[in-house]
Amino acid sequence: MLTRRRGSDSSATGVGNRRDVGLARQFAVLSLVPMLVLGIALGFTVRHIITARFLDSYGRTDELTVDAMASTLLAGVDLNQGTTSAQARHIDSVVANFYRIDFGTGSTQALVTAWSPNGNVLYSTDTALIGKTESLPPTARVALTGTVTSTIVSSVPGAHGWKGASIQSTIPLSLGGHVIGAVESYSPLGTLGAAISHGVFQVELVLVLGLLLLWAVLFPIVIRASQRLRRQAEENERLALSDALTGLANRTLFHDRLQLALSEANKLDERVGLLVLDLDRFKEVNDTLGHAQGDRLLCEIGERLRGALRDTDTLARLGGDEFAVVLPNVHDAESAADVARRMLAALEQPFAFDELSVTPQASVGVAVCPDDGRDLDQLLSRADQAMYEAKHTRGRVSIYDSHKDTASIGRLALVTELRRGLNRGEILCHFQPIARLPEGEVQGAEALVRWQHPSRGLLAPGEFLDVAEQAGLMRAITDRVLELALTHCRTWRECKPDFFVSVNLSGESLRDATLPDVVARALQRHEVPASALELEITEGAILSDPLQAKSLLARLQLLGVSVALDDFGTGYSSLSYLAQLPVHKIKIDRSFVADILSNPVDETIVAAVIDLGRRLDMAVLAEGVESQQVWERLARLGCVQAQGFYLSRPVRPEEIGAMLEATALFPLP
Numbered sequence: 001m002l003t004r005r006r007g008s009d010s011s012a013t014g015v016g017n018r019r020d021v022g023l024a025r026q027f028a029v030l031s032l033v034p035m036l037v038l039g040i041a042l043g044f045t046v047r048h049i050i051t052a053r054f055l056d057s058y059g060r061t062d063e064l065t066v067d068a069m070a071s072t073l074l075a076g077v078d079l080n081q082g083t084t085s086a087q088a089r090h091i092d093s094v095v096a097n098f099y100r101i102d103f104g105t106g107s108t109q110a111l112v113t114a115w116s117p118n119g120n121v122l123y124s125t126d127t128a129l130i131g132k133t134e135s136l137p138p139t140a141r142v143a144l145t146g147t148v149t150s151t152i153v154s155s156v157p158g159a160h161g162w163k164g165a166s167i168q169s170t171i172p173l174s175l176g177g178h179v180i181g182a183v184e185s186y187s188p189l190g191t192l193g194a195a196i197s198h199g200v201f202q203v204e205l206v207l208v209l210g211l212l213l214l215w216a217v218l219f220p221i222v223i224r225a226s227q228r229l230r231r232q233a234e235e236n237e238r239l240a241l242s243d244a245l246t247g248l249a250n251r252t253l254f255h256d257r258l259q260l261a262l263s264e265a266n267k268l269d270e271r272v273g274l275l276v277l278d279l280d281r282f283k284e285v286n287d288t289l290g291h292a293q294g295d296r297l298l299c300e301i302g303e304r305l306r307g308a309l310r311d312t313d314t315l316a317r318l319g320g321d322e323f324a325v326v327l328p329n330v331h332d333a334e335s336a337a338d339v340a341r342r343m344l345a346a347l348e349q350p351f352a353f354d355e356l357s358v359t360p361q362a363s364v365g366v367a368v369c370p371d372d373g374r375d376l377d378q379l380l381s382r383a384d385q386a387m388y389e390a391k392h393t394r395g396r397v398s399i400y401d402s403h404k405d406t407a408s409i410g411r412l413a414l415v416t417e418l419r420r421g422l423n424r425g426e427i428l429c430h431f432q433p434i435a436r437l438p439e440g441e442v443q444g445a446e447a448l449v450r451w452q453h454p455s456r457g458l459l460a461p462g463e464f465l466d467v468a469e470q471a472g473l474m475r476a477i478t479d480r481v482l483e484l485a486l487t488h489c490r491t492w493r494e495c496k497p498d499f500f501v502s503v504n505l506s507g508e509s510l511r512d513a514t515l516p517d518v519v520a521r522a523l524q525r526h527e528v529p530a531s532a533l534e535l536e537i538t539e540g541a542i543l544s545d546p547l548q549a550k551s552l553l554a555r556l557q558l559l560g561v562s563v564a565l566d567d568f569g570t571g572y573s574s575l576s577y578l579a580q581l582p583v584h585k586i587k588i589d590r591s592f593v594a595d596i597l598s599n600p601v602d603e604t605i606v607a608a609v610i611d612l613g614r615r616l617d618m619a620v621l622a623e624g625v626e627s628q629q630v631w632e633r634l635a636r637l638g639c640v641q642a643q644g645f646y647l648s649r650p651v652r653p654e655e656i657g658a659m660l661e662a663t664a665l666f667p668l669p
């Protein structure tokens with residue numbers, strides 16, 4: 001799977017590059033269009049502003065001329081008659097000065113006309129017009145309202161001596177603040193027009209170059225930003241489909257792949273295998289090694305599992321310590337189970353963590369399409385059921401079996417029966433003696449629960465404790481066992497005053513804050529001292545909630561009850577834990593004790609635990625002593641207590657009584 005992903009990464013990069021080039025081209029074209037529009041709009045605006053400014057200043061200069069003309073005109077001019085030719089010559093000189101007209105050569109460079117408000121031509125460079133009455137042009141009417149207008153026109157009324165565009169300017173003729181007429185002038189735009197155009201062109205050139213520069217600077221920035229966005233989008237897509245911790249497929253991608261495999265299989269008439277793998281007691285790993293190391297372990301487990309699969313198989317982490325695999329095109333359920341076994345074999349090599357090594361156990365459920373269902377949910381639920389079956393039976397790999405489905409119905413019935421059995425007193429205790437090494441003095445007994453089932457006979461704890469745990473009946477069972485143990489203990493103590501009983505606690509009991517009070521009341525009721533009661537806990541039970549367990553054990557210690565750590569060596573707990581907990585006894589699990597004679601490693605472990613107990617001031621008991629040789633070896637190693645079939649199997653309480661009455665010693669050789 002990893003290889004395939006790498007492959008697709010490189011091809012994705014190629015596609016990405018091509019996409020980048022396309023994107024650059026697209027941006028180049030799309031960004032040029034608005035730049036062009038902006039450039040043209042700015043060009044027009046600049047041209048308009050510059051021309052308006054010019055005309056404005058031209059109009060104002062013209063106004064000065066008209067003022068001079070006005071003072072001349074008004075010196076004795078009859079506003080109804082117009083200027084006399086002498087007055088007109090005088091005004092000509094003012095006008096000629098401003099418009100640079102050479103009246104002598106007749107090269108008229110301006111057309112200037114002054115009107116009285118009623119249209120009488122007071123003065124004109126066209127002398128023929130003076131004294132005539134005309135209808136006022138619209139611009140002259142505007143000037144009579146006191147407003148100056150300047151504009152560029154392409155044609156000039158009447159004859160004049162120039163070609164091309166002209167500046168038309170109309171100015172009010174004022175006297176003492178009163179408008180008494182209007183003066184209109186036309187003069188050729190000529191070189192002024194060229195100057196304006198040149199000025200405008202320069203500004204437009206700067207504008208265009210500026211815009212091009214801006215575009216050139218923006219272009220790589222936008223391309224880089226879009227590349228980053230694209231990469232981010234691809235990364236987001238990858239994250240949405242993969243498990244953040246292990247990088248494996250996540251639940252979403254897994255469902256997609258499974259759905260795809262199911263529809264392909266349907267079309268091609270093939271089988272699809274589905275494996276659900278769950279790590280056993282992974283919580284203990286987390287609690288012991290810490291979550292960071294737990295995460296690391298999950299990643300490494302993911303790597304190993306992937307190594308056991310084909311490229312076409314999809315391995316996903318569904319969450320927590322649960323993995324699942326889609327196996328497209330499998331031959332049958334057995335070949336899917338073979339893959340499951342290969343995956344488990346991949347986990348057999350221990351995982352190294354600093355000074356510790358961990359060998360995780362896992363259970364795998366197998367379901368196959370179409371044999372166990374064609375529907376995704378149904379198949380998943382069946383693989384899940386098979387996985388739980390594997391966990392229960394410790395079979396490690398279990399293939400879904402429709403007959404076992406009825407077992408879950410049977411389990412429901414068992415819960416009902418167990419509830420009834422508790423009320424009817426069917427829950428009993430057998431006791432297994434605990435003796436001191438080496439002489440074999442019986443010091444106490446462990447209470448081991450039994451169910452006297454009305455039809456199935458005497459059931460061992462393995463047959464109903466799981467169901468009781470799931471149904472929340474452990475509390476009731478513990479109470480019952482405690483009652484029975486203390487009842488018998490009181491009797492046995494009459495024969496042997498320092499006799500003690502040991503009662504097993506489940507994880508649920510260790511999370512129950514009322515337990516110390518329940519124990520205290522029970523001791524009181526049976527008039528048994530706390531020192532006569534030992535409570536057995538397992539590492540797993542402590543680790544399900546270490547803080548709560550610690551405070552609960554401390555309260556029990558205050559009562560004077562002693563605590564034994566049962567099945568020691570089978571959990572993941574660290575030794576530092578042991579030193580922190582108020583534990584009085586270590587019970588070495590029988591898996592280490594059984595082979596002590598033939599397996600030097602087991603013997604070393606047992607010897608080390610005995611030594612550890614001595615150093616931590618804890619008694620050490622060996623469980624599962626089945627032979628005299630083991631008994632003697634343990635005695636030589638310095639173990640102080642033992643229990644096991646060699647001494648006695650768990651027996652009915654009457655037999656313990658008989659044993660104590662006959663002799664407090666086992667018939668040891």
Ligand code: C2E
Binds near residue numbers: 449477481625
């Ligand atoms: P455990 O507490 O470790 O109890 C010892 C188990 O080992 C008993 O199994 C006992 O019959 C068995 N055993 C003792 N000596 C030998 C031996 O020499 N060889 C072999 N092969 N086995 C030996 P049992 O009675 O079936 O109990 C199994 C487990 O069930 C117990 O293991 C304990 O964890 C749990 N259990 C029993 N009674 C209770 C109870 O009242 N409450 C809770 N929470 N758990 C209980």
Ligand code: MG
Binds near residue numbers: 504
């Ligand atoms: Mg026990």
Ligand code: MG
Binds near residue numbers: 566589590623
């Ligand atoms: Mg045990």
